[in-house]
Amino acid sequence: MKSLTHLPNVRESMLYRRAADDKVECILCERRCIIRPGDYGFCRTRLNIDGKLYTVVYGALSAIESRPIEIKPFFHYWPGSTALTFSTWSCNFSCPWCQNWALSKVSPDPGRMKFYQPLDIVKLAIQSGDEGLCASFQEPTLLTDWNLDLFRIGCSRGLYACYVSNGYMTLEALKALWESGMDGLKIDIKGDSEVYERFCGGIDVEKVWRNVREAKRIGFHVELVNLVITDVNDDEECLRWIIDRALKEAGPDTPIHFTRYYPAYKFNKPATSIGTLEMAYEMARSMGMKYPYVGNVPGHRYEHTYCPNCHETLIKRYGFSVARYNITEEMRCPKCGTNINIRGRYVRKGGFLPLL
Ligand code: SF4
Ligand code: SF4
Incomplete structure (x- = not known):
């Protein structure tokens, strides 16, 4: 196990606490895994080596691509710009409909991943003509140690920095990201507490809403996205609950996107009906949200x-x-x-x- 620590992508984690018997508590996300020596946490990116917690995905990128900011979707953040977008592997949630399952459902193999220096990614973004940096595709929280180094360099050279996230990081992680220069945060709202419990692997939805509230309070630009999934979260009661909480925790100025689901990974329910997305949009507007959108329906007037x-x-x-x-x-x-x-x-x- 000790032999892994010479790898450039294996670094001592910033956010953990030591516990009894050489166990550690990871405090990067709200799963707060207690990890025994030799074991990985739930997401398989954090490993206990002799009583210290290591990330095995520091700078281990699974994809890098310049992409329009609207694709995230961010509609009120640097409109028209492009961001150099990147990801690592795995996830801390277990959504069976994951559209990026080829990256999020893969356990990292520490000895076989390509390592990227933060400075090289900043240079690539500038050479590509991008205005910003965006951690996306799988859950970016898992790449936070490296992102902090990347964002400090990138923001000092005039790039913006943002996350496309499920919003389950700890407050410690959220604060560190803000201090690194990141100021854009897109948070997925997957449904009510039953949806999170049943499909995402025992997740506490209240921690997600707390992060929405805290991110707004700290000063992040926040946009919310609800992937409306057939027979999961597409009933009027669930949509109303999401909109009501968005109003209370984020406020009426916060953009909220109702995006169309398509079958992926282990989920084969039919794609969301356009009528349901329009209902969600109109409900949000009538309840007081100022900037609702329908997503994944190109050419729709609610874009x-x-x-x-x-x-x-x-x-x-x-x-x-x-x-x-x-x-x-x-x-x-x-x-x-x-x-x-x-x-x-x-x-x-x-x-x-x-x-x-
Ligand atoms: S980041 Fe991974 S190891 Fe850490 S608490 Fe979350 S799921 Fe557990
Ligand atoms: S949180 Fe996002 S990346 Fe992770 S499994 Fe769910 S949909 Fe996929």
Whole structure:
């Protein structure tokens, strides 16, 4: 076991506590695994070696790609920009519908992973013309030790930094990320407590909502995403509960995306009906959310941003492209002057669609 510690991707974890009998408590995510010597935690990225906790995925990337920020989806954060997007392996949840299962359901093999230096990834982002860095695809919390080093370097060179997350990190991890320069956080809301218990592996939904609340309080730009899954969380009662909690914990200015599920991994229920997504959108709007969206339905009118006051069309999108941007430099509606919740500036890149 000791022989692993010479590997560049095996580093002592930042967030853990020692316990009796050489056990350790991982405090990176709210599973808070108690791990015996020689054992891994639930996610199989954290290993106890002789009473110390190590991450085996420091800089061990499974994918790297420049992607539009709208694909995350972030609709109110650096609109039109691209982020160098990357991931490691595995996950701390067990969702059977995972759309990224080829990465999230794989246990890392410490001796067989390619290691990347943070500085090389920052240089790659700048050379590629990206405005930011985004940890995504599987759960980025598991890559946090490396992300902290990456974000410190990247943000000092003018890049933004964000997570596309299930929102189950500890407050210690959340605070460390903020201090590293990260300021964008997309959190998945999977359903009510029964959905989390039954499908995600005994997860406490209240910890997710606490992180939504805390992230807003600290100053993160937060967007919420609810993958609406047929026969799991698509009933009116569950959707109403999600919207009600989003209003209370995140506030009406927070964008909320109701995205279409397609069968994947171990789940073969039919794709979500468009009518259900529209119902969720209209319910959110009538309950007071200012920026609801329908996702994964390219060309739908609910992909656009409308002024919550006068209903002027502010951002027209088609899928992950911005087709028209109509917000003043002061982030106001050009027609009625209402302040619009946008973090970062609009980046106009080539290859846009004609005006819709
Ligand atoms: S990060 Fe992994 S090892 Fe640590 S508490 Fe979460 S699931 Fe357990
Ligand atoms: S939290 Fe996300 S990455 Fe992890 S299993 Fe669930 S859907 Fe997949």
